[in-house]
Amino acid sequence: xxxxIRTTRRLRAWHEGRPLPRGEKVNVHVGDDDEVLxxxxxxxxxxxxxxxxxxxxxxxxxxxxxxxxxxxxDMVADMMVEVGKVLLEHFGHPSFAxxxxxxxxxxxxxxxxxxxxxxxxxxxxxxxxxxxxxWERPEVEVxxxxxxLANCLFVEAQRPGQQTVVVAPHALTTAFDFPSSPVRQAxxxxxxxWMGREKSRESRLRAATEAENLSVATTLDPEFERTRLESLxxxxxxxxxxxxxxxxxxxxxxxxxxxxxxxRHRHALVVRTIDVLRRDTRGANPGLAELVRIGTTKxxxxxxxxxxxxxxxxxxxxxxxxxxxxxxxxxxAAFAYQQRVASSRQALHSLVHGDRTxxxxxxxxxxxxxxxxxxxxxxxxxxxxVYDFPSLPDIKVGGSMAIxxxxxxxxxxxxxxxxxxxxxxxxxWSAPKNSTGPLAKRAGDPTWRGRQLILIxxxxxxxxxxxxxxxxxxxxxxxxxxxxxRHSIATEIVEPIDGGDE
Amino acid sequence: xxxxxxxxxxxxxxTRRRFEQWVKHPGCGANLVSAVHNVKMGAVARRENPSAPxxxxxxxxxxxxxxFEAGLxxxxxxxxxxxxxxxxxxxxxxxxxxxxxxxxxxxxxxxIDDAIAHTEKFLQVLARDRSFEGxxxxxxxxxxxxxxxxxxxxxxxxxxxxxxxxxxxxxxGEIKTYxxxxxxxxxxxxxxxxxxxxxxxxxxxxxxxxxxxADDIVLSLQGFLVLTHPGSNSPAVRxxxxxxxxxxxxxxxxxxxxxxxxxxxxxVGDDDGEGSxxxxxxxLAAPTSFADACLSFCERAPTxxxxxxxxxxxxxxxxxxxxxxxxxSLRRADELLGGARxxxxxxxxxLRRMKNPLDGVS
Numbered sequence: 001x002x003x004x005i006r007t008t009r010r011l012r013a014w015h016e017g018r019p020l021p022r023g024e025k026v027n028v029h030v031g032d033d034d035e036v037l038x039x040x041x042x043x044x045x046x047x048x049x050x051x052x053x054x055x056x057x058x059x060x061x062x063x064x065x066x067x068x069x070x071x072x073x074d075m076v077a078d079m080m081v082e083v084g085k086v087l088l089e090h091f092g093h094p095s096f097a098x099x100x101x102x103x104x105x106x107x108x109x110x111x112x113x114x115x116x117x118x119x120x121x122x123x124x125x126x127x128x129x130x131x132x133x134x135w136e137r138p139e140v141e142v143x144x145x146x147x148x149l150a151n152c153l154f155v156e157a158q159r160p161g162q163q164t165v166v167v168a169p170h171a172l173t174t175a176f177d178f179p180s181s182p183v184r185q186a187x188x189x190x191x192x193x194w195m196g197r198e199k200s201r202e203s204r205l206r207a208a209t210e211a212e213n214l215s216v217a218t219t220l221d222p223e224f225e226r227t228r229l230e231s232l233x234x235x236x237x238x239x240x241x242x243x244x245x246x247x248x249x250x251x252x253x254x255x256x257x258x259x260x261x262x263x264r265h266r267h268a269l270v271v272r273t274i275d276v277l278r279r280d281t282r283g284a285n286p287g288l289a290e291l292v293r294i295g296t297t298k299x300x301x302x303x304x305x306x307x308x309x310x311x312x313x314x315x316x317x318x319x320x321x322x323x324x325x326x327x328x329x330x331x332x333a334a335f336a337y338q339q340r341v342a343s344s345r346q347a348l349h350s351l352v353h354g355d356r357t358x359x360x361x362x363x364x365x366x367x368x369x370x371x372x373x374x375x376x377x378x379x380x381x382x383x384x385x386v387y388d389f390p391s392l393p394d395i396k397v398g399g400s401m402a403i404x405x406x407x408x409x410x411x412x413x414x415x416x417x418x419x420x421x422x423x424x425x426x427x428x429w430s431a432p433k434n435s436t437g438p439l440a441k442r443a444g445d446p447t448w449r450g451r452q453l454i455l456i457x458x459x460x461x462x463x464x465x466x467x468x469x470x471x472x473x474x475x476x477x478x479x480x481x482x483x484x485x486r487h488s489i490a491t492e493i494v495e496p497i498d499g500g501d502e
Numbered sequence: 503x504x505x506x507x508x509x510x511x512x513x514x515x516x517t518r519r520r521f522e523q524w525v526k527h528p529g530c531g532a533n534l535v536s537a538v539h540n541v542k543m544g545a546v547a548r549r550e551n552p553s554a555p556x557x558x559x560x561x562x563x564x565x566x567x568x569x570f571e572a573g574l575x576x577x578x579x580x581x582x583x584x585x586x587x588x589x590x591x592x593x594x595x596x597x598x599x600x601x602x603x604x605x606x607x608x609x610x611x612x613x614i615d616d617a618i619a620h621t622e623k624f625l626q627v628l629a630r631d632r633s634f635e636g637x638x639x640x641x642x643x644x645x646x647x648x649x650x651x652x653x654x655x656x657x658x659x660x661x662x663x664x665x666x667x668x669x670x671x672x673x674x675g676e677i678k679t680y681x682x683x684x685x686x687x688x689x690x691x692x693x694x695x696x697x698x699x700x701x702x703x704x705x706x707x708x709x710x711x712x713x714x715x716a717d718d719i720v721l722s723l724q725g726f727l728v729l730t731h732p733g734s735n736s737p738a739v740r741x742x743x744x745x746x747x748x749x750x751x752x753x754x755x756x757x758x759x760x761x762x763x764x765x766x767x768x769x770v771g772d773d774d775g776e777g778s779x780x781x782x783x784x785x786l787a788a789p790t791s792f793a794d795a796c797l798s799f800c801e802r803a804p805t806x807x808x809x810x811x812x813x814x815x816x817x818x819x820x821x822x823x824x825x826x827x828x829x830x831s832l833r834r835a836d837e838l839l840g841g842a843r844x845x846x847x848x849x850x851x852x853l854r855r856m857k858n859p860l861d862g863v864s
Contacts, residue, residue: 007822008856014819014832015839045560046567048681048732071566073733124683129733154686181820183794205811209804222560230561325684360860370860389860 005361006177014179017201019194021176023357025285028171029163029292030277031111033057037090038113038274040266041122041218042259044070045225048125050218052256053083054263058274062267066259068236068244068252074137080126081139084146087112091149093307096142107304109296112153113166113274115188115266118217120157120167127151128324145307148321152303155322156295160340161347163288163295168273175277180208188216188269195276216266228258287350294346331471338468345459349407352456359404359454366394368401368456371423373448380427380444383411385453387421395457401425404454406439411455425455517645517654518701525697525755527795528762531788532802538763539781546785547801554801567679570735571659572608574677574728575601575639582637582660582728585737591662591726598636600624609640614655617642622713628663628670629718637662637675643705645756656705660728666720673722674702674745682729682738692727699725700748704756707749723749792817793824828852 013020030036040054040062051070056062065083067075088096091110097103114120131147133140157165169188172178176191179201184190189211198204215221220229232255239247306319327333352358362368371387387393395401395413403409411425427443441447524537536543547554574582579599587597602617602624603609611617621641628634638661645654660675676695680688703723710716727740792810794817796803810817814833816824827835830852834842844850 004826004855007820007826010819010823011826011835011856012839015836044562046563046565046679048730076733121683121686121688124686125681125732128681128683128731179819181794181818181823183797183820209807219560222558226561233562323684326686360858364859 005364006182009177010179013177014201017179018204019176019178019191021280021282022174023282023285023355025282025355026175026277026280027285027288027351027355027358028166028174028277029111029284029288030171030274031109033059035109036111036113036274037087038062038267038270039087039119040115040263040270041119042220042262042266043122043218045219045222047071048122049073049076049129050079050083050122050126052259052263053079054260054267055083055086056267058271062264064256064260064263066256066263068248068255069233077130077135077137077143080130080146081142084142084149088142088145088149091303093145093149094311095145107296107300109164109292111164111166113168113171113270115168115216115270116186116218117167118219120154120165122218123150124154124324127154131321131324148306149303151322151324152299152306156299156302158340159298160344161291161294161350162298162343163292164299168270171277172273175280179205184208184212187212188266188273189214192269192272192276214265215262216269220262229255232258285351285354287352287354290350291347294350331474335468335472338464338471342461342464342468345464346461349458349461353402353405353407356404359456362456363389363454366390366392368404368454369393369395369423370452370454372452373450376444376446376448380430380442380448382414383425383427383443383448385423385425385455387423392418395423400458400460401455402458403439404456407458409439410458518656518698521701521752521755521759522694522697523799524759526799527791527793528758529793530791530796530800532785532790533800534759534762535785535788538759539784541781541785543785544801546782547805549782550786550802551805554804558801563679570679570730570737571677573735574737575599575603579637579639581737582639585728585739586637586662586726589726589739589741591739591741592635592664594635598634600636600638601640602638602642603640607640614642617657618644618655622709625710625713625715625719628672629715632665632668632670634663634670635665643702643709645705645708654705656702658702658706660726662726669718669720671720671722672706673725674699674706675726675728676702677728679730681732682727682740683732687729695727696725696743696745696748697751699727699743700745700750701752701755703745703749704752794821826855 009020009022034057036058038054038056038058041050042052043049044051047070049070052064052066054062054064063086065079067079070076085096089098090112092104092108094103114123127147127150129147130143131151133143133147135143153165156162157167169186169191172188172191173185176195178185178191178194180190180194190208193208193211194204196204196207198207213221215224232251235251236244236248236255245252302322306321309317309319327336348358348362352362359368363370369385369387370389371385373383373385375384376382377384393416395416397413397416399413401411401413403411408429410428412428413423413425415422415424417423430443432440432442520537520540523543524534527533532546533543535541536546544554544558574585579601583597583599586592587595601609602611602620604611604613604617606613609617611620617640621638621643624638624641639659641658641661643656643658645656658674659677662673662675664671664673676699678691678695680691703721703725706721707716710719710721723744723746724741725743725745727743729738729740730736731738790802790806790809792803792806792815796806800806807818809815814831814836816827816830816832816835818832823832828848828851830838830848834849835852838844838849838853839856844853
C-alpha cells in the first residue's frame, strides 16, 4: 500500500508539473549553520579514496582539498589529515578543538550533509583505510581518529530516523514527491532543477534532464575525466616521483582548479537543499526534536564515549569501536536487525503525531483506525468506538493505540468486532493529559461521545529494544536460521601486501 | 607505476558481456538484437545521436582494472596465490599457477582459439593426472550450444583447482577492482559478479559434459571473488560464494535467449562490436521498451527516455507507474486527472485507484 501511495503521488506531481509537498510538515531536521557541515567528495574512477574534498558550513566558502594524483597514497593521507582535523573539530573531538576553552565536555548534536549515497560510501572506505591502520607516518593518530569517526557516521547513517548524517536527495524526497522515476531521484541536481523557477512541466523536465548531465556522485563523468583531467594527470606523472612536487606546481594547480570546480558544484547543491528545506513554509515536525535528542544520545554512545575512553588510556576502559565489515555473526545481525526495527518504530512514533499525512499513511497501511466514539462508560474506563476506515484494520486485542496528535493519550484495545466495525478500548488516563486544546479532557468527559478520532497503533519500541539485548546475551539464538549461520567471518584488516601502485 | 597492458580486443568476443546485457532488459527488442548480433549499443547510440558519449567507463578505472589483474598474475600469479592461500583455499603450501591469457592481454598464448584448446586439454589432463592444485588464469570456454553465433566464448578470470576426497574440484573466481567493504560491499556490484560466476559454472558444466569429464572432475557450486582492500591495490579474497541459483539463472537465461533469437538471422558483428550497416539498421529498427533498468547499462537510454516522454509512456515515471497505468498512456492519465470523463473500465479503474481512500469515507 505504501508503495502505491508513492506511485499515485508521483502521478499527481507529474500532473501538476512540479514537486508536491509530502506531508503537512518537513520531516527532516535541518540544524543551524554551525551545527551543519557539508561534505562532498570527488574520486578518480576505480579508486576508493578521495581525489578532492569540499567541507564547510552552509553559507561559508567551503575549504577545498585536492591532490594531483589520488593514486599516490602518501599525498592522499596528507590531505586526509587536514580534512580529518576539520571533521573531528566539527564533531567536538576534544583533541582537535581549535579553542581548548570551548572544547565540548559532552557530545552536542552535530550534522553532516552529503550530496548522495556514494559520498556516504566513501566515508566507509576512508574508515577501512585509516581506522585500524598500522602505518608509521606523521599524524597517523589523526587518520585513525578520522577513520573511526567516518565509520561511526557510516554506521549511524544506517539507523532509521537518525538525523546526524543527511543524504541531501533523501532529505528532499522525504519532504517532496517528485514527478520523476525513483532511479533518477538519487541525483541531487535533478531534484533541485525540478524545484527551479521554470514556468511549465516541460521546461522543468528539460532543466532536470540537463542537470543530470553533471555528475554529483563521487565519481566524475568519464568523458569529463578524459577530456579535462587525463592529460593533466599524465603530465603530473611524467617526471620521476621525487621531482613531481617541484616540477609539477603548475599542473597540480590546474588539476586542483578542475577538481575544485566539481567539488564546489556538489557543495552548492547541498547548500541549496538546506535552503529549500529551511524556507519551506510547512515548518518542521515537532517530533524531530525527540529524534535529535535520541540521535545525540545514540551517537554519543557510538562515538563520543569511545573517544573519551581512548583519551583516558585506562586499560580497564578500552574503547569499543564498531566493526568495519558489518555484523560478524548471526547473533550480532539479529541484534542489529531488532535495533533497527526499534529505531524505525521510534521514528514513526515521533513523527506521526505531528503530521496528518503520515497519520493517513498509517491508516492506509492498516496500522490504525479512524473511528467515532459512540459510548463513554464506567467513568471513562471504557469507550466504544465505531470505525469507518480502514475496512480491515490490523489491530489486536491487548494492543495499545494513541490518539493522533497526542502520543501520551493511549488506549488499550479490549475487543474488536470486524462485523459491526466496533472496538472497545480502555483509556490510560483519567485526569486531563493536556493543559490546553480540544483534547484537554478527562477520559470520563461525556463530550468525547460523538467525536471522531484517529487512533494510531502505538508499537512498544522498548519491547523490541529489550528483545534485541536478549538476543545479544545469548550464545545461541534458539532460531535454527540464525544458529545455522554461526560461523564468523574474517574481521581482521589485512595490511596491504605491498604499498599500492607506486 | 606498473606498465598498463593494452586494451583487450579479444575480450570483445566474450559472450558473457552480451548475455548479461540481454539479461538486464530482456523485454527490449533492440537489446536482444544487439546482444545476439554482437552490435555494441554504444556504437548504435552514436549512430543515432552523434553527440552521445564515446565511452561509458572511466579511463582511469579501466587502467586500474587492467593493472590490478596484471599485478595479480605477474610472477607466476604470486600475489593471487598468496591471497588465496591466506584464505586456506589450498592444501598444499606451493599451489600451481597456469596462465592461459592470450598475448594481446600480456599472456603466453597466441589467441582465443589457442586458449580454448589449452583449457580443454588442461581439463582432460586434470581428469587423469590429479597432481595439480592451484589456479588457472583466463581459462577460456567455448559453449557447445551456440546461441550467439558464430561462437559463445567465455573467459574465466581465475579457476581454482583443489583436491576433495581425491577428486579434482574446480571452482570459478571473478576478479574485480572495487573495494571489499565486508557486509557493506555494494550489493549491485556483488550481484553482478555473482551472476557472471553463475554463468561460468553453467558453461563449465556444459563443457565438462561435452568432453565427457563430468564424472571425473567435480564442479563446485561455490565460487570466490578477488576484490581490493579499500584504499590499496592488495587483493581481498571472498570465498564461499553460493552460485547454485546463479548457475540455474544462466541456464534458463540461455534457453530463453535462444528461443527469443531463434527467428533471427545469423549475421554477427565483428570483434569491436561494430558491424555492417544492415546490422545497425536492424538494431535501430527493433522496438525499444524504456524501463528503469536502461539507465544502468544502455547508452541509448537518453534517446529512449526522450521518446518515452514524447509518447507519454508511463515508464518515464518509473516501472511502478507503468504497471499502475495498466496500459493507459501518461497523456491520457493526465487528461483524466484534469477532469476528463473516463471512456472505459480501465480509465474508471485508474481514477478509482488514484482517489485517496480516505476521501469521502464517512
